[in-house]
Amino acid sequence: MLKGLMQDRPLLISSLLEHAASFHPDAEIVSRTSEGPLHRCTYADIHRRAKQVANALTALGVAAGDRIATLAWNGYRHMELYYGVSGMGAVLHTINPRLFPEQIEYIVNHAEDRILFFDLSFVPLVEALASKMTTVCGFVVMTERAHLPDCSIPGLLCYEDLLGAQASDYAWPRFDETTASSLCYTSGTTGNPKGVLYSHRSSVLHSWAACSVDGLAIGASETVLLVVPMFHVNAWGMPYAGAMSGARLVMPGPALDGRSVYELMRDEKVTLALGVPTVWLMLLQHVDSKGLKPKDELCLRRVVIGGSSAPRAMSERFETDFGAFVVHAWGMTEMSPLGTVCNLLPRHSGCTLEQRLSIQEKQGRAVYGVEMKIVDDEGVSLPHNGMASGHLLVRGPWIAGVYFRDEGSPTLDAEGFFDTGDVASIDADGYMQITDRAKDVIKSGGEWISSIALENAAIAHPAVAEAAVIGVAHAKWQERPLLIVVRKPGQDLTRASMLAFMTGRVATWWLPDDVVFVDELPHSATGKLQKMKLRKMFNDYRLPSA
């Protein structure tokens, strides 16, 4: 081959912050701190202090490739670590503090983390685990001397003392762009958590996708509220995309309740907010309980919802009460996470709100950089007609190829596509819609029934608090759906009235063969419904029809 003659410049995370410090030095990062008050700084400040972080880590003996862990909320110090750690060639390992302590212990030891940085909120957690984190040789609490806790953590270091002792002169090293930059574990429903090891290249390419008009359209004119945590797939890449574009960033710290989020949106004139449906539910409840008028009080133009499906009613509420457009997005920890974004096309300009909400329910079109296909059980590609649904597979430069220090790898097909575990359809305009998790789909007589569609139909009943559908064995049909329902307190609901309610809302042959009522459903540490446990519980269940 003939080689092109362009400059050989690696794509490094440090260059994102250098760009921001050169071309957006005064753009602000506003943080609600663990200590209490709001903190304001700029990209120029973050750049200076990230260099102090790199000098401090060097002084602590940290070398390229070492893993540096964080247990921290969204804030400027966490952002300094994002750039200081990765910029020097070490690996930032962000840990989800909502995991069970034994999972955190497993993850830290598996990653062989050398230093652990943590917010004041997590002092008790770190006290309990410190002696079990066998590779960690430095514990740094992210605060200044005045707030240093009285605790038993051995050799506790103070973040501000550590930085204060260092010069802000530091030349970011140049190295290969495929070098590891950061690490995030997925808490799968089976087996131990698995580590996804991102690279500088994948993080920079992913930022471009986030800053593109048809991606998340992050730009210098936005004030972006990061409700999505920085311990969750790098806050969907926002600390990187922010620096790439010079967007103003607002970090909520530990205060994710409806009132705190609302006031931060209002006081900081937030134009774009990103988060999972759970926090938006809390926000909407706060608005309702106080009778607030967000359309009059806020500058919110867009809300990006990911993590799990954005309910239609939520998109409608943001549209009508906030005057904000909900951008539905989909991705995974293994995907950095951006896969699809539900932006509209010119042809939708004449749609009614109802029509538009139906489009917004879909997970959206793949951003450039993510190749996507749906296949049947034999791996044969299915058409993009909005009807056919199959296993959703993806491929691209910011999608995991192998898990960190793990014998198992993501399931890649012969062409190198990663099986997401989701079942989806893709329509003629390229909009993808997830219909189920592959392991939850009910295979009845060779056809697939979506457990999610049945759950959505059941949950629409006013007496239902929560609902789950699993497939149970059936002699003739192989599997048939069983509906498991938690009633709302004091509500009376029978099998017959439940099924009557669902009739007409789903295809007749999809109707559950039985309904059982329980007091509660099993959930994971991060709040996900554990269908595997449910399947075990109902392993011997015999359907009346079977």
Place this chain on the structure above:
Amino acid sequence: MLKGLMQDRPLLISSLLEHAASFHPDAEIVSRTSEGPLHRCTYADIHRRAKQVANALTALGVAAGDRIATLAWNGYRHMELYYGVSGMGAVLHTINPRLFPEQIEYIVNHAEDRILFFDLSFVPLVEALASKMTTVCGFVVMTERAHLPDCSIPGLLCYEDLLGAQASDYAWPRFDETTASSLCYTSGTTGNPKGVLYSHRSSVLHSWAACSVDGLAIGASETVLLVVPMFHVNAWGMPYAGAMSGARLVMPGPALDGRSVYELMRDEKVTLALGVPTVWLMLLQHVDSKGLKPKDELCLRRVVIGGSSAPRAMSERFETDFGAFVVHAWGMTEMSPLGTVCNLLPRHSGCTLEQRLSIQEKQGRAVYGVEMKIVDDEGVSLPHNGMASGHLLVRGPWIAGVYFRDEGSPTLDAEGFFDTGDVASIDADGYMQITDRAKDVIKSGGEWISSIALENAAIAHPAVAEAAVIGVAHAKWQERPLLIVVRKPGQDLTRASMLAFMTGRVATWWLPDDVVFVDELPHSATGKLQKMKLRKMFNDYRLPSA
């Protein structure tokens, strides 16, 4: 170093078109053809036919790395060649037909082009040059059999026959992303033209910059008119950014006169148009001469102006008469070409039109991916304060490192920065403004005088048709400015009244030491003022003050 564990996927130009065909199959490419009528097709069509191009070239014996030349206007067939040629691993060499024939001959032979594709307009040119293009073994006229010209070109092939004979089945090969994709020669003012050899990597990264909100914000909701030619730095990357985003593209073919461009804008509901000031002057003249109301008739929202400085009056006209915002951009053939874009920041929202136009006169902020600095004659970095001006240097993955098959390379400094040959200032917000070409700047007593600023002050006089300022030798001051003026027909203008007019418009010590009147100024084939020739002409000129 520890390597990240993301998938190893090369960034290839073919993947841009595959993405468009999968996720924007029905988005349109509208072309005004050399044959006459408008032609409409989609990204799915372009994808199919680009594969036929690859098959046809393979059948002609073209191998990876071979150079395939085009002499063609903007249109769908040219776009098919963009993807078919680069996609198969060959190199698309776009030639500027406005060069002198001997320059075209030099370029084709220097590049060792194997096949030449050309539009009907260029049949006479190719007839004259065919026997001198020693490496070209195939001439393909881009039309169908019915329009095949009667000419003397040996073994002339017909584009549509060539494609029609081929299957549209073709698997794009996978290769290293640093492979050469395309070639464009710069016609420098000194020496022979030099070839810039782009890579797949540089082209894809550049597309992301073009699609980013703070870049050119190319998105699926735009209808983009490519007035900038596809033989000029890949039409500023639009054929690639279009596919990346699914934007609707409108190609004007050879008809770049004001009326044709206006009608295309109107009939195709163009929202964004890109081009050099010359074509916009023709457009504005057409609007004036016909008394048109573009604001009422067009959907134009933005005009990207590059190639040379966007005059303030032009930005104002587009704003007031078209309701369109002028995005001033700057780049070079060596830069793919995108370097800076003049988008506004939130702090400019309260500006008056006059204040805003002063910002829009600047070339704008660097897009992420372009590192930029200004240095003095000794290479020392100058501050970003909007006052200091110095040599403008750039570095990045879509900036040339070496010229193609040339002993000379771009001038790179010790840190690998390319000297653009421009002199510029950068303000505290990161906005860069070009003040002169380094070789044109007048060095007077250790200080720099901008020849461009003096020319702009002179041209503002109603009797001046064209003006140029050069430095001539001065015993005391080293150099002093000489103003050379072409008067408008029938206009009377004296040295004294010219200088009186300029007094107060520029610093007193900048005022030219003398004014001479000439009938015409020397220009290059592409219309650029040739100051080197002027300097030769006035080599022995003795200033009255010297």
